[in-house]
Amino acid sequence: RKEVEQDPGPFNVPEGATVAFNCTYSNSASQSFFWYRQDCRKEPKLLMSVYSSGNEDGRFTAQLNRASQYISLLIRDSKLSDSATYLCVVNERGYQKVTFGIGTKLQVIP
Amino acid sequence: NAGVTQTPKFQVLKTGQSMTLQCAQDMNHNSMYWYRQDPGMGLRLIYYSASEGTTDKGEVPNGYNVSRLNKREFSLRLESAAPSQTSVYFCASSEAAVQPQHFGDGTRLSIL
Numbered sequence: 001r002k003e004v005e006q007d008p009g010p011f012n013v014p015e016g017a018t019v020a021f022n023c024t025y026s027n028s029a030s031q032s033f034f035w036y037r038q039d040c041r042k043e044p045k046l047l048m049s050v051y052s053s054g055n056e057d058g059r060f061t062a063q064l065n066r067a068s069q070y071i072s073l074l075i076r077d078s079k080l081s082d083s084a085t086y087l088c089v090v091n092e093r094g095y096q097k098v099t100f101g102i103g104t105k106l107q108v109i110p
Numbered sequence: 111n112a113g114v115t116q117t118p119k120f121q122v123l124k125t126g127q128s129m130t131l132q133c134a135q136d137m138n139h140n141s142m143y144w145y146r147q148d149p150g151m152g153l154r155l156i157y158y159s160a161s162e163g164t165t166d167k168g169e170v171p172n173g174y175n176v177s178r179l180n181k182r183e184f185s186l187r188l189e190s191a192a193p194s195q196t197s198v199y200f201c202a203s204s205e206a207a208v209q210p211q212h213f214g215d216g217t218r219l220s221i222l
Contacts, residue, residue, distance in 0.1 A: 042215065042216075043200055045213070046210045087152070087153070091207065098155060098211075
């Protein structure tokens with residue numbers, strides 16, 4: 001089993017739709033979690049950190065489920081500009097165990 | 111408002127040539143990283159530097175060396191480039207290990 005797994009997609013959704021991505025991780029000792037956004041041929045950019053209690057930033061909601069070992073990202077009212085690849089990042093313990101998922105590609109369609 | 115700056119942005123090398131990728135950050139971050147990104151494989155950590163004066167291997171260090179020149183700068187060297195090292199290379203920095211990382215805009219390296 002991969003340490004961090006994501007469905008690569010693509011997820012094709014119409015504008016205004018709600019879409020959710022999950023990311024599973026294998027190490028129960030993982031300490032910190034993030035979602036990044038990466039546009040085509042660009043660098044990854046931090047979208048949001050994921051906290052144990054869940055957190056929201058505008059149309060984006062991130063949640064952590066430690067019991068089932070996954071994090072999720074919910075995007076409401078999708079915009080064309082949300083089209084990108086969304087990477088989950090899991091920090092297990094220290095620098096050498098920062099693991100990026102391969103990313104989930106989202107395409108928002110007019 | 112530079113953040114993390116990488117040079118060069120593009121480079122083509124012949125097998126066996128050497129080169130150094132440069133990275134500098136102006137955010138006073140302690141930690142710096144080098145990743146490579148290949149299709150279908152995600153970002154993989156090559157080397158990292160927890161703080162000035164220290165460097166450690168990541169997941170895929172073979173064929174690379176690094177230097178943490180000072181707090182701002184972290185360079186990646188390919189001593190004898192191989193076609194398998196064709197990739198997009200990203201440098202990143204963070205305040206500490208568990209903090210989010212900030213990325214440079216990448217170096218696209220092709221080795222023929």
